[in-house]
Amino acid sequence: MSSMKNIDRLYEEEDGKNKIEKGTLYLVSTPIGNLSDMTYRAVHVLSGVDFIAAEDTRNTPKLLMHYGIKKPLVSYFEHNKAQRGREIADRLLSGESCALVTDAGTPAISDPGEDLVKLCRSLNIPTVPVPGACAAITALTISALFTAKFSFEGFLTTAKGDRRARLEAIKHDDRTVIFYEAPHKLQDTLKDLLTHLGNRNIALCRELTKINEEVINTTLEEAVGYYETVRPRGEFVIVVEGYKQSDEDSFWAKMTEHEHVDFYINQGLSKMDAIKAAAKDRKIPKGELYKKLL
Ligand code: SAM
Numbered sequence: 001m002s003s004m005k006n007i008d009r010l011y012e013e014e015d016g017k018n019k020i021e022k023g024t025l026y027l028v029s030t031p032i033g034n035l036s037d038m039t040y041r042a043v044h045v046l047s048g049v050d051f052i053a054a055e056d057t058r059n060t061p062k063l064l065m066h067y068g069i070k071k072p073l074v075s076y077f078e079h080n081k082a083q084r085g086r087e088i089a090d091r092l093l094s095g096e097s098c099a100l101v102t103d104a105g106t107p108a109i110s111d112p113g114e115d116l117v118k119l120c121r122s123l124n125i126p127t128v129p130v131p132g133a134c135a136a137i138t139a140l141t142i143s144a145l146f147t148a149k150f151s152f153e154g155f156l157t158t159a160k161g162d163r164r165a166r167l168e169a170i171k172h173d174d175r176t177v178i179f180y181e182a183p184h185k186l187q188d189t190l191k192d193l194l195t196h197l198g199n200r201n202i203a204l205c206r207e208l209t210k211i212n213e214e215v216i217n218t219t220l221e222e223a224v225g226y227y228e229t230v231r232p233r234g235e236f237v238i239v240v241e242g243y244k245q246s247d248e249d250s251f252w253a254k255m256t257e258h259e260h261v262d263f264y265i266n267q268g269l270s271k272m273d274a275i276k277a278a279a280k281d282r283k284i285p286k287g288e289l290y291k292k293l294l
Pocket of ligand 1: 104105106111133134135179182205207208210
């Protein structure tokens with residue numbers, strides 16, 4: 001593996017900045033599909049630590065083999081994380097170094113990792129991020145929706161009442177919102193999003209960085225209609241446009257044109273400025289509103 005040797009040399013030359021520290025937990029991001037999305041640093045760290053904690057000990061060996069990395073693996077996943085977390089922390093405290101990887105993407109983002117980081121930090125064990133691919137950010141960047149402000153919801157709970165409450169809580173958030181979903185639950189989730197958030201523009205991002213990568217810009221209504229007959233396949237990120245105040249829920253929606261103008265006059269505006277402001281709200285020319293009021 002001559003390319004591996006080159007990577008190691010690259011890191012040796014970096015003034016010890018990339019030295020693998022003893023007694024340290026490294027959170028190593030791995031590709032979400034395309035194996036070439038592995039970073040040089042991720043390969044270097046996985047090659048250098050004493051052991052690797054992996055969410056899926058059947059999947060991770062394929063990645064390690066691809067990069068010629070041979071390291072002892074321990075499993076760390078949702079159902080053993082309490083007991084295994086303490087064992088990993090003990091090994092770290094005794095001076096070993098560990099890299100945590102999950103099935104794909106960035107550890108601790110909708111997969112195990114958060115608890116291990118908390119435990120290590122509470123024990124003053126150094127924790128070092130090795131950033132890389134994350135499905136949520138990858139989807140957002142390609143969504144063609146507003147990216148400057150966004151929120152991440154991950155997987156919605158399947159408990160009906162809690163799900164409803166969560167969607168109602170975020171209904172008026174104007175930031176773009178990102179959801180993860182499994183293919184067999186996609187249609188139910190799209191329907192719930194439509195019911196609670198209303199019809200909005202979305203980007204359905206499927207199989208990112210894989211052979212069947214697809215990004216569909218559509219609306220919730222159209223997506224629900226589409227998946228009535230088509231079975232969703234692959235992994236999905238749903239990126240949903242944020243809340244936009246519509247004319248129906250604006251403060252003046254139930255006012256007559258006279259009341260609307262009077263509202264602004266009572267706010268201290270001159271009659272002409274009040275007409276101008278009301279016309280702007282109603283998206284009509286001010287001359288048109290003026291004539292109607294005469
Ligand atoms: N930690 C991961 C990350 O950084 O993105 C997420 C892990 S979470 C258990 C798995 C979910 O991420 C999938 O159900 C899907 O919603 C999303 N996902 C992961 N890989 C994806 C891909 N290649 N394309 C689209 N969505 C993906």
